[in-house]
Amino acid sequence: MFHRYRTTTNEKGTFDPNDTSRVKHTRYGVWDVYEDHSSRVSTMPGSWTLEKYAEMINCLPYIWRMLKDILAIPACTFLFITFCVTQAGVALVPALALWYQGQLLQIMQTAIDTRMVDKDHLFNICTGRIACSVALHLIRTTNEHLERRLEMHIRKWTDAHLFRARARLDVPTFETTSVKRQLEEVTADHEFTPPVPWATLQMLVGFVRAGTQVSAQVWVLAKALSAQHDGWLLAGLTMASKTLGWFADLGLLGGRPQVWAATTNNQDYLRIHGWARAMKDGVHRKEIVAANLGEYAVSECEAASERLGDADNAFKQWRMGSRRSHFDFWSLIQYPLNELPQIIFTLRAVQYPANMPVSLASMQMVREMANTFTWNIYELFMSTESFGDQLETVRKLYEVANVPNKVPDGTVPFPEDTAQIRTGFSLEFRNVSFKYPGAENYALRDVSFSVLPGQLCVIVGANGSGKSTILKLVVRLYDPDEGQILIGGHDIRTLKLRDLRQAISVLFQDYTHFPLSIRDNIAIGDPSAATNEAHVRLAARLGGAAEFIEKLSDGYDTYLDRPVRDFYAGIPEGTTTLFGRKVNYGNLRFAGKLKAADSSELSGGQMQRLAVARTFMRSVVPEEPKVGLLLFDEPSASLDPVAEHDLFNRLRELRGNKTMLFSSHRFGNLTRHADVILYMNDSVIVESGTHEQLLKQGAGYANIWNLQAQAFL
Structure with a gap:
């Protein structure tokens, strides 16, 4: 029997594997297992089960909320x-069938005793028994149809709920490990994985069904046993034997601790799994083929597997709960109890030989009914055990929609005067210092500078000097640890986040492309103008992407990474394209029967031009300006010199009076026209001024400018 283990508990405090006073260390093969035996009542038999029931009570309000949300879905009531x-x-018909079975046995007993049979009664009982079988089949068929329709509606509601929950998270909150884990626990990534509310509903209904079935069978079993010789004794012995084994399996007679952890440092084990992941991940395929690493990987894994042997089996058995092969007190009782019903039947047959046929049928029916009853009790306990974990998942499903963002919203509308957008915003950093979450070193240290409305500021320096971090702080992806940032004279932490970000257009160095069409990837730069085809095409032209887009077979309808895969099966291996896309025989799906297609591929420079076009969509295309500050982070990193020169010229011509911050580690002709140049090194600004001023100083900026200029001499 497999046990379900939770990854976390609601207990306060920490789990320290090195604390030998609380934690027991055991080695199973290549795995080191650490078990916490200091739980509040962990030494009491069944204590962790009681703890789970207490946690279930705390989650019940979320179940009630889930049921109300499900019933509010159209057509779901x-x-x-x-x-x-x-x-x-499904719960009551089997109990009714058992009652008919008991009636048949009574008819047999009466026939032996009186040599007479009530044919009408026999016919009615047989008809009822057959009707139960037919009815149960029809009910289960109907139930399957209802389950499919209910799951479809609930899946749509769950997807929408999780979509809203993810959409509202800011960057620091989304990157928090606990939030990521919470999202993973409530997200069904696979299209065939039941959504959390549906799985919970099934479990809840199954729990009620099992309880109803047990209650009905108690009544039927009592009726049947009262008419049988030694019926109660046979049933009690049968149930006792089964119950001892199953309760011990459930941990109700002393289970393992809730808190445990396991780790392995075995290099052979790690090497096997490392190579397995590398073979599955397509990002390593080119290097594996080019360097002839295939045969080497196979030989390495075979040698490691030979050295490893069966060292992993012990831990697998421990996880499956099959470590009970040793002698214990409960097995001493269980097995004799299992044999007693047969012994009692034999003694009864010796005492009453004439009734042997009825006694045989009685014993079989009683044992069958007792086993069925005990199994339903077992299922009831099993459902409550796993139901506790499911209840917590429902709680997390709702809590993830209310996770507080780490970047607080401001209250001041921005800008106060829309005329500021046309003239550009001023920007000032005052002694700003910042560390990324979890980092030890500062990304920015005591940075101060100011940019006047309408000025072009170019931030230069080596990779990792802090250029990109300045732009991220301006749009409040993060807040500084120290200091103050002002835009238009306002502390940005006082401004409404939506207004602030609406007034800024930004292109980050680590830009992304959405699994949408090229048209949509450009259009989302300004959702309000997304349906304006002329604006989209103009933005593409300004970004330098129009030429290669028009050469694509699907043009602006091309998908960079299709969000929905093509499925197909049984096609000849010689087929290289399907639906206008490459056939990928390496990605087999669904046990090798279905396969997925490749996505369209563009060069790095083309991808970057699309990102620039998306920025132009909002910053320069609309007739009514919405943006007063343009932020460009390494927008030419993947461009060739000609494309970079053209981009710089367009930026200078199209920015108008807007304020612009441009970061780069390459000193192009844009720095010649900059009003302010900030030269950064090791997270601080070491020089500032115009191009001519910094060259006259002959320091860091001038040295790197001359070094790069010599490459073209």
Whole structure:
């Protein structure tokens, strides 16, 4: 029997594997397992099960909220009620079938005793028994249809709920490990994985169904046993034997601790799994082929596997809960109890030989009914055990929609005067210092500078000097640890986040492309003008992307990374394209029966031009200006010299009176026209001034300018 283990608990404090007073260390093969035995009541039999039930009570309000949300989905109310009715049928019909089986046995007993049979009664009982079988089949068929429709509606609601939850998270919050874990636990990545609310609903209904079935069977079992010789004794012994084994398996007779952790440092084990991941990840494929690493990887893994042997099996068995092969007190009791019903039947047959056929049928029915009853009890316990974990997942599903963002919103509208957009915004950093979350070193240290409205500021320096961080702080992806940032004379932390970001257009060095069409990737630069085809094409031309887009077979409808894969099966291996896309035989899906297609590929320079076009979409295309500050972070990093020269010229011509910050580690002709140049090194600004002023100083900026200029002499 497999056990479900939770990755975390609600207990306060920490788990320290090195604390030998609280944690037990055991080695299973290549794995080191650490178990915490200091739980509040962990030494009590069944204590962790009691703790789970206590946690379930705290999650019940979320279940009630989930049920209300499900019933609020259009068409779900009728489906849900009908689904509950069919589940009641699944619970009650088997109990009714058992009652008919007991009646048949009584008819047999009467026939032996009186040599007479009530044919009408026998016919009715047989008809009822057959009707139960037919009804159960029809109910289950109907139930399957209802389940498919309910899951479809609930899946749509869950997807929308999680989409809204993700969309509202800011960068520091989204990057927090606990938030990532919470999202992973409530997200169904695979299209065939049941969504959390549906899985919970199934479990909840299954729990109620099992309880109803047990209650009904208690009544039927009592009726049947009262009419059988030694019926209660046989049933009690049968249930006792099964119950001891199953309860021990559930951990109700002393389970393992809730808190445990395992790790391995075995180099052979790590090497095997490392190579396995490298073979699955396409990013390594070119190097594997080019360097003839395939045979080497195979030989390395085979040698490691030979040295490893079966060292991993012990840990797998421990995880599956099969470490109970040793002798214990409960097995001493369980196995004799299992044999007692047969012994008692034999003694009864010796005492009453004439009733042996009925006794045999009685014993078989009683044991069958007792086993069924005990199994339903076991399922009831199992459902409550896993239901506790499921309840916590529902709680996390709702809590993830209310995770507080780490960047607080301001209250001041911006800009106060829309005329500021036309003239550009002033920008000032006052003694700003910042560390990225989890980092030890400062990305910026005591940085101060000012840019007047309409000025062009170029930030130069080596990679990692802090240029990109300045732009990220301006749009409040993060807040500084020290100092103050002002835009238009306002502390940016006082401004409404939406207004601030609406007034700024930014292109980051680590730009991304969305799994949308090229048209949509450009258009989302300004959602309000997304349907204006002329604006989209103008932005593409200004970004230098129009020429290569028009050469693509699907033009602006081309998808860079299709969000929906093509599925196909059984096609000849010689087929290289399908639906106008390459066939990828390396990515087999669904046990090798279905396969997925490749996405369209563009060069790095072409991808960067699309990103620039998206920035132009909002910053220069609309007739009514919406942006007063342009931020460009290494926009020419992947461009050739000609494309870079053209881009710089367009930037100078099209920015108008807007304020612009431009970061680069390459000193192009844009620096010649800059009003302010900030030269950065090791997270600080070491020089500032115009191009001519910095060359006259003959320091860091001048040295790098001359070094780069010599490359073209």
